[in-house]
Structures are given as structure tokens and as C-alpha cells.
Amino acid sequence: MKKSIYLLLTSITILTSCSSDDVENIIDPNPPTTANAVQLANDATFGNILTDSEGMSLYFFSRDTKGQSECNGDCKTAWPIFYQADLTLDEGLDAADFGVITRADGERQNTYKGWPLYYFVNDNAAGDTNGDKVGNNWYIAKPDYSLMYAEAQLVGRDADGNDLNFTSDYTEGDGLTFYITNSTGRTIYAFVNDTKDTNNYTADDFSNDPIWPIISLDINNIPSILDRNDFGTIDVFGRTQVTYKGRPLYYFGQDVERGDNYGISVPTPGIWPIVNTDTTAL
Structure with missing residues (x-):
């Protein structure tokens, strides 16, 4: 019994004689945190x-x-x-x-x-x-990223509405094509009848905008293959539209699913082409 009391008193003496630095060494007040995944x-x-x-x-x-x-x-x-x-x-x-x-x-x-x-x-x-x-x-x-650079099969539709594969020159066939999308993969198009920095499609009341919506976004960060100097903006009846190499940019209203590029065959292949680094400047 006396031995037990002696050991208890000794333990108390050791603990109470520790400096504050010793206590901090025993219990770390700032344990290391795990880095986020x-x-x-x-x-x-x-x-x-x-x-x-x-x-x-x-x-x-x-x-x-x-x-x-x-x-x-x-x-x-x-x-x-x-x-x-x-x-x-x-x-x-x-x-x-x-x-x-x-x-x-x-x-x-x-x-x-x-x-x-x-x-x-x-x-x-x-x-x-x-x-x-x-x-x-x-x-x-x-x-x-404001935009992304995609590489995929172009898929349009035939006269009966059936899916039809196209190559990069808008002839029927299989093959991957590079093209620009927005940050979530929505395909971006130009209009063959537009002229330099001029939108020749959109009506002044925007009644046809749901079919080919103009693209309005901030071009801040882009994949390294793209040149920021190739992009600009124009005013379209009070709204801002992004351009690429002088070509006004659009989405296609019937591209519903991620990765759709059905606009390449409307109304015939090549009227609404995709845009990529090979696109010529107007």
C-alpha cells in the first residue's frame, strides 16, 4: 500500500515539475493536417x-x-x-x-x-x-478554362434525320476532327455567310437566336494550343458576341447532349462549320 502511494506521489511530482515547453512537446496543439485530394x-x-x-x-x-x-x-x-x-x-x-x-x-x-x-x-x-x-x-x-479544344467524330444528320458521320472537310466518312468547344464541351460554330467581324445571321429582334445562339463569354483562360489574340468581340444589336479570327461564333440550338455537333450538316454540310486552329481568318 505504501509503495503504491509513493509511486502515485512520484508521478504527480514529475508532471507538476514539467515546464510549459515540456507539455507542448507531449501534446502538439497544432497537429499536421492532411492535404486535400x-x-x-x-x-x-x-x-x-x-x-x-x-x-x-x-x-x-x-x-x-x-x-x-x-x-x-x-x-x-x-x-x-x-x-x-x-x-x-x-x-x-x-x-x-x-x-x-x-x-x-x-x-x-x-x-x-x-x-x-x-x-x-x-x-x-x-x-x-x-x-x-x-x-x-x-x-x-x-x-x-473559358474554352476547350476537342477532338471527336463529327456527326450530322441526313435528310431523314438519321445520324451520319462526316470528316473534317464535311464529306461523309469516319475520322476525328479538332474543334473548339466551351468549357463544358458544347460545340462552337461559325457561319459561312458572315464577313469579318460582322454577324449576317442574327435578326435585330433576336427571333432566330434560339436556333443559332450567339456566344457571349469572357475569353480569359484557354488551352495552350489557342492564341488569345485570335479572339475578339463585336456588338450585335446591343449584345456582345465573341469572334475567332474575325468570325462571329455561335452554338447550335439542337445540340442537346454533351458532345453533340449536329449543326455541321444544317442545312447542308459546311454552311455552319466548326472552328479550330486551321480555320482561316476573314
């Missing part, structure tokens, strides 16, 4: 970019226009998928912009604004951005 990093070249919790850069693939991954087999080896079940986010990122898809191979993958997210195998350290512009269809994942 998706971070918002600032890159000297690209500005704000998306990375994983260890600072490894994430990427978008131009062919993923319909919200599903088109990167499989050897492609997936070079561009590993990004997936975190518990997707914690840095301040400034909106959870509503993120999603999850189940890929054709059964694996799950995170998306941002409908674009599946990937790593690049040749990024060796945090902050590397070696994958940007590879093949002209891989781009660093940014949260604030």
Missing part, C-alpha cells in the same frame, strides 16, 4: 491548375467530349486515371463541378466539369506539367 496550385506558366494531394498535375483529354473516357489500353498506361473516393477539395473549388464515371474497363474515375481527370506518366515530380499539349489533345487541367 484535389489541390488548387499556382503555376508560373498556366496560372491556377488542378493537382492531387501530393502536387502532381492533372490533365484533360480532348477526345473525352461526351463525358466518358476515350483513353484505354496503352493510352491508359501513359495517362493513368485519377480517382479518389473521398474527394476533399481546396478552397476555391466547387464540389458541384466534380463527378465520378465508371469507365468501360469497370474502373472509376473522377471528372471535372464533365472532363475525366488523368496523370501523365512523364511527370516525375510535383509541379511538372510535361503532358500539356502532347498530341495537341492533352491539356493541363485548369478550373477556369
Whole structure:
């Protein structure tokens, strides 16, 4: 009994004789925090970019226009998928912009604004951005792109309303074509009868705007393949319309699903072409 009392008193003496510094060493008042699964990093070249919790850069693939991954087999080896079940986010990122898809191979993958997210195998350290512009269809994942650069099959419709594949010269056939979309993958068009910085389609009362809506958005951040100097704006009956190489830009009202580009065959192929870096200036 006396031995127990002695041990208790000794323990109390040791604890009460510790300095405040000793107590802080025993109990850390500021334990380390876990990094978020998706971070918002600032890159000297690209500005704000998306990375994983260890600072490894994430990427978008131009062919993923319909919200599903088109990167499989050897492609997936070079561009590993990004997936975190518990997707914690840095301040400034909106959870509503993120999603999850189940890929054709059964694996799950995170998306941002409908674009599946990937790593690049040749990024060796945090902050590397070696994958940007590879093949002209891989781009660093940014949260604030105004536009995206897509690569997909052009699909119009025949006279009976059936889907019909077109090549980049608007003849029937299969093949991938590059074209500009908005940040969520909606196809952008020009009108063959427009002249330099002049909209020759839209009525002054905008009665035909639902068919071919004019595009009004801020062109702040764009994929590295695009040149900001190619974009401008014009006034269309009091509204602002974006131009590319002098061509006024439009959406097609009947492009309902993500990745649709049905406007390329209306009323006949080539009247409302897509736009890309090969588009000639007016």
C-alpha cells in the first residue's frame, strides 16, 4: 500500500515539475493536417491548375467530349486515371463541378466539369506539367478554362434525320476532327455567310437566336494550343458576341447532349462549320 502511494506521489511530482515547453512537446496543439485530394496550385506558366494531394498535375483529354473516357489500353498506361473516393477539395473549388464515371474497363474515375481527370506518366515530380499539349489533345487541367479544344467524330444528320458521320472537310466518312468547344464541351460554330467581324445571321429582334445562339463569354483562360489574340468581340444589336479570327461564333440550338455537333450538316454540310486552329481568318 505504501509503495503504491509513493509511486502515485512520484508521478504527480514529475508532471507538476514539467515546464510549459515540456507539455507542448507531449501534446502538439497544432497537429499536421492532411492535404486535400484535389489541390488548387499556382503555376508560373498556366496560372491556377488542378493537382492531387501530393502536387502532381492533372490533365484533360480532348477526345473525352461526351463525358466518358476515350483513353484505354496503352493510352491508359501513359495517362493513368485519377480517382479518389473521398474527394476533399481546396478552397476555391466547387464540389458541384466534380463527378465520378465508371469507365468501360469497370474502373472509376473522377471528372471535372464533365472532363475525366488523368496523370501523365512523364511527370516525375510535383509541379511538372510535361503532358500539356502532347498530341495537341492533352491539356493541363485548369478550373477556369473559358474554352476547350476537342477532338471527336463529327456527326450530322441526313435528310431523314438519321445520324451520319462526316470528316473534317464535311464529306461523309469516319475520322476525328479538332474543334473548339466551351468549357463544358458544347460545340462552337461559325457561319459561312458572315464577313469579318460582322454577324449576317442574327435578326435585330433576336427571333432566330434560339436556333443559332450567339456566344457571349469572357475569353480569359484557354488551352495552350489557342492564341488569345485570335479572339475578339463585336456588338450585335446591343449584345456582345465573341469572334475567332474575325468570325462571329455561335452554338447550335439542337445540340442537346454533351458532345453533340449536329449543326455541321444544317442545312447542308459546311454552311455552319466548326472552328479550330486551321480555320482561316476573314
